[in-house]
Amino acid sequence: MIKHRVRTIVLSAVAAGTLVWGAAVAGATELQDVLNEGAAANKIAQESQKRIDGIVEDTDKIVAEYKAVVKTIEGLKIYNAQLQRQIDNQKAVMEDLNQSIKQVTYVKRQITPTMVKMVDALEQFVTHDIPFQKETRLDSIANLKTLMDDPSVDASEKFRSVFEAYQIESDYGRALVSYTDSIDIDGVSREVEFLQIGRVALVYQTKDGKVSGAWNKTTGQFEVLSDDYNSSVSQALKVANKQAAADRLLRLPILAPEQAK
Incomplete structure (x- = not known):
């Protein structure tokens, strides 16, 4: 009986230990499962956070691109408005040119007869x-x-x-020049040197300086001058040819001005 009780107690103790160990093992298993589930949940949360971060980053890029597009559109609107003003101005210029061309055609028809x-x-x-x-x-x-x-x-x-x-x-009206030409003197063609004093006087002198003449506006002919003019005409020719200075008065056949009618 005693052995049986001892065995029973021992078995009971062993059974109790077994139950405790089993319970411990069961508890450890449940804790590990909880830990594993927590780790899995954390991993899922991290992955979710990564996806959220990616979505936020993509959203920021889209927003930035949108703002850039909006800014570009605003710039294009301003640019297009400026181009439109230029086009309007060019149209106005073209219209003016067309009017000018029509006017030029009219003026051309009028200017030719003129x-x-x-x-x-x-x-x-x-x-x-x-x-x-x-x-x-x-x-x-x-x-x-x-x-x-x-x-x-x-x-x-x-x-x-x-x-x-x-x-x-x-x-010609302000000129003082000389030139060589031929003229008939007493029916003989002779080479003379002319002196033109604007439109005031036109005189000549032969190459030998012995005969001088002048244009008479009244008669419309050349007339031979007296020998008293030879020296003055010769000196005036030298002034015109820049061979002498105009430093003295010269006696030349210049008609007095007439009263306008």
């Missing part, structure tokens, strides 16, 4: 003017007439040529 009249008037003026270098001046006018009839020459070039001819004739 230039022809100007050339004819200049020819009449030279024909009735003091006959200095008359052939040269009439040749220039003949060239002008040919130019007026040339369709290949632009109207602006024709006008420039006419204006230049008028300017040359105007300059």
